[in-house]
Amino acid sequence: MTTIDWKALKPHAPVLPGAAEYVARTGSAGDEISQWILADRSPLLVGGPAGVGKSTELARAAQMLQSDRIACLVQLDRFENMRRLTPDRMRLRIAQKVGYLAQELLHLRLSASLKNALDKVNADLGGESVTHEATPSVLLNVALTEITRSSRQGHVTLLLDGLEKVPQGPESLELFEALASLRDEVELVVVIPWHAAFGPRAETVIRTGERFIAVRALDVQSDAGRPGREFLRKLLLQRLHWPEGEFDTDAVVGTEEVSLDEARARVAARRNLVDDAIRWSGGLPRVFLQLLADAGSYAKLRRSDPWPIVEDLNDACADQIDSFRRLLLPGDIDAIRGAAGTNGSELELDRKIRLMAHGILLERLRGGARVLDVHPLAQAAFDTGGSHA
């Protein structure tokens, strides 16, 4: 049997713009973001549970907007400690990224003064002591103005990733206020934390007229969940660099060593195991990849087998259930049971924010209405007794 590199699944790594590993998903938030930006200019706020694929969808939107916009994806959390990020540091980081895109990738003709200012930004972010000609706020706005004017597209879209990790408090509000001070012509797409999306100032996080898009967990149950299941199977194949027909029993051929029936049975068993992992994932891509990475690792550790068996997947699920159980606080179980199947309006705000951010409660659309579902692993956690709850 050939070995399988389960570490290639990389559950924590989002796909970069234009990467071949991107798998299109039905009702993709990336498509929705790009369509909204092309039709309107109001800021777009993006939220969703951890591990649902927000960063990947933002990268997808950046890629789709490239021909019509200077679409600049700024992954703030790749470079900055998000606990210590200040508004000025954020402005400089955005100026650096948009400057790099304009000069190095789009080869725009920028003024010598702007090039000089951007060199100083790079030096500053690299830890050197420099004096800027203007405040970071002015510097960013003039850079955006000149780049917009110099470009064929005539519009700049900033897609900011990572702000969902800023802690709740006055510092995070200052960051959003800094974004509000950007030129109105700049189109903004910002991933925001749950406390910003649903907290006391939720009515306007950045600017009046903004719109909120929730990246939701995939529906993977029953007939309606078929596209979701298909997406996750493709995701697995892409990350393992396997051919598309790998789980298709009709595509199997027998060999001298393995009969056709045996080969089909093996493929069917693999597909069933993957489908079990899909069901347990609740439609969260990261959890799905974690379950299979862990099951694969158990198979290797225990039997040096390349492919996991049901017991390995069960134990990977048990590890996740323990993990979910540790998240439950006093009162959670009753609150979750009360909220399941409703729109969650009766839940206390802090609890709702925490449970949705962790993906314990998943928001789904059913018949046009928003309904909260309990994640299957969280359900199993409190069916077997929460530690504190």
Add this chain to the structure above:
Amino acid sequence: MRNAIQSMLNAVDREAGGVAIILCPDFGLRDWLIEQVESLVPEEAQALWVSNVEAALAEPTRLVLLIPKEEREAVLDLDANRDRMLEEPARSQPIVLFLLRDGDGERALANEAPSLRSWISGSDADPEALAEIDVPNERAAFEREHGVTPEAWLTRWRSGELPETASNFRTAHNAMLLEDRGHS
């Protein structure tokens, strides 16, 4: 059936540059678990002990055992910095964070750090709790697999009768864990 050593190894081994958390019931067992992890990982991982997140991030090619002085700070810093690990040069070895069970770090993970929690979900082993729960089953499973009790297997191992393969090292650690529990 899960056992403590497998779960701990699985947590550490999930991703080349990921984060794993080992929950410890007290300081004494934390020291023991740190030693266990250090002895179980390959030598080329060059395990290193650090006490803060910046020091951990500064060593992307070494397996870092992060034993924080302030657990909440470490969890929040790791939450705020975790995506820096994806930038080139990407980490090639994991960070293993040791937290006290029910301590400030575990609370911060549940209340304030959903991003990090999502990263480590399923990779946050509580070996002592697993060992407590599973000892009879683990011993039975061990005997089924090896045909002898952990103590009998260890007698052969300690006499040099068994070859020093990676698989036997793991079995030895497993047997030692069961042996200790069996006599406590």
